[in-house]
Amino acid sequence: MSGDKSKNTSFGTKILLGIRPHLMLLAALFLLMIIMSFIAPNFLTKGNMLDIMRVNSIKGIMSIGMTLILLTGGIDLSIGATFAVAGAVAASLIGGGYSDYATSNLIKLPTLIAIIIALMVSAMIGMVNGVVITKLRVEPFIATLAMMTFARGITYLYTGGYPINFKPIPDSFAWFGKGYFLDIPVPALIFIIVVLVGGFVLKYTCYGRSLYAIGGNRETAKLSGIQINKNICRAYIVMAVLSGLAGIIMTSRVASASAVAGEGYEMDVIASVVLGGTSLAGGKGTIIGTVIGIFILGVIENGLNILGIPTYFKIIIKGLIIILALGYHAFSHTSKKRKVTV
Template sequence: MTEPSQPMAAPATGPAAPQSAPAGRSVNWTGYLVQYSNVLALIVILLVASALSPYFFSTRNIFNVLRGATMVGIVAVGMTYVILNRGIDLSVGSLVGLSAALTASFADQGILAAAAIGLASGLFLGLVNGLMITVLRLQPFIATLGMMIFARGLVFVYTGGSNIAVEQPSDAFTLLGSGYVGPVPVPVVVFIAIWALAAWVLRYTVFGRSIYAVGANEEAARLSGINADRNKVLVYCISGVLAAFAGVVMASRLTVGEPNGGTLFELDAIAAVLIGGTTFDGGVGSVHGTVLGILILAFLSNVLNLLNISPYSQMLLKGVIIVLAVVVSEWRKRK
């Protein structure tokens, strides 16, 4: 006689969430640590900073740190779009400097006109980046490296190598960079708005989903009807506009356009994106992760300043952080 068959187990349903480990099987704590390493890093930095200074968690200090991070943060949001699209934009720092110089030089025309000119420069040069990559078929690294050098040279030609000071800046001009909404600095409010809008676009729009699709597999995206070239051009335009907007904020805050403004912003932005979990392979990551990366870099710099670490040594540490972020990203993909 055949024995009665055993009842089949019900199929698993719902998301693949961590569950309690079966009897005799240990929890993969290493996997959890790697997966949430950026969150743990931020917690450790905050604890160390609070131990070094009793004033660290004061409202004034927290908002000062956040305001200082907003310009790089705005650039990093645009960089997230580019890297999700499996690209890179090395020109953003130069676009920040160019926009700041243009905004400062046209300040007497009013903040709206000055900001429009600055944003137009970022949009145009971002468009050129996109066309070089899609029409001339240049590698993003080469195209944006050339634009980085060209735009920085353009800043020095335009300014003559000297700062452009805003004579008698109006309250409207300085509001964007130095104003407050209650106790919150205006740049922080603006950055939160950009963060929310960028995250919404990625999650809930066809364009946002196409960014992930092109970055994950460009050929498959083309076969599914996505215009990959147009998608890339739009992504680089967005990166250029956000970099230019960071330049407008810089000019408003400092009331001066510096030819060296925005130098190395591209490295800080790339570091924030990678720390946040977005990978160079494309199609994996989020704006939320990038914001977490920005917070890590901002509070880490604050801690290093409390420890009187020189800016040159801080640059060395940032280089190490970029490499570690890529290593951790590779580990995450294997888990």
């Protein structure tokens, strides 16, 4: 990372130092945006930029959680299912939520309480993930794969397979997905808050630093007195709450919750986090990188949409770009290493 870290560096230099490892990615993002603005004239409009912000904030919120998980050397495949659970729970509890499946309409609560309950349900899913991984010592991949199936099943049972729609959607709830605060879409605002909090926690708190330590070398972390199990559990809970939050925002935005919501999101989220330089092996990664990763994929997606490229070419291009970007990253790193060793 950055070479000198004297105590009296100003805030501006600190930010610059933070961005330095991601210069290449950032340059790639800007290059992409410039190319897009030439190909599609309405790309660089305020409306489109806000749209990119809003669309990507949902997966963005989840990627911040995924960054924590990957830092510990784990992985969470259950986030798409958690996303659906939270969305369904919130939608069914909020006044106006209506489903053809009678049991979903039984209880109605004020919006805020409904959201809190949905987040608590997500937290429980995360806690179970954490306990299964730390206490039963099941590999995160398998444990969360099982949870993915399980939580999806819970959503089907809870909703009876029927979508929950709103007749009509209360303003207090619609605000989360469709509202604006000072001209900024609310989902984007929530994303920015999550990013700032996430960045602060990872960089400046004991908990955040311990995640790096756990992912870097678990034995060393244990010997230096870090409570590994507790910290890993917390990471999975945070991850689940954030995916629940994303699910609730999405439900508000499309005014509907469905049992199949968020399927495959885990893969997109992991791809963007890794694109942002976070290592799947753990111990290496930053929030800034993740944000850049999210926007690179988001800008590509948006640009291809504006150009009207068919879906299947879109997914081919997305896959190629992930390989190219990561390949370049790895390539430049190995050549640096060689220089040092020789």
